[in-house]
Amino acid sequence: MSDMELIGAALEAMKNAYAPYSNFLVGAALLCADGSVYTGCNVENATFGATNCAERTAVFKAVSEGKRDFKAIAVVGGKNGTVDAFCTPCGICRQVLCEFACENLLIVLFDGKNVKTHTLAELLPLAFTPENVK
């Protein structure tokens, strides 16, 4: 699957975002090693603290379906769903992604025109990983 195809899946997932408080819609598409894709959107909550990000929605969907080997995740987002800047994963999502794919996971970002790719290790240096608690 190409980066643009994965971004397309993230853009489609963004349409389902539930973000009545921030109006910042986010979509994510997680590519598994077996080629399957799990998408997610942000799901806000009136308590704010119970809000879940698009990336974690995608990861939790995948893990709950037995997938743990991830290759890449595309993330898109913007105010009112307008994608005009790169939307990078928050710190909590970086940590959750690191649980399953800390070294080689590719983070695929899209600002509406350009694609930018980082490894998770670049976005979360010196991470606390499962290795730390063995």
Ligand SMILES: [Zn+2]
């Ligand atoms: Zn997040």
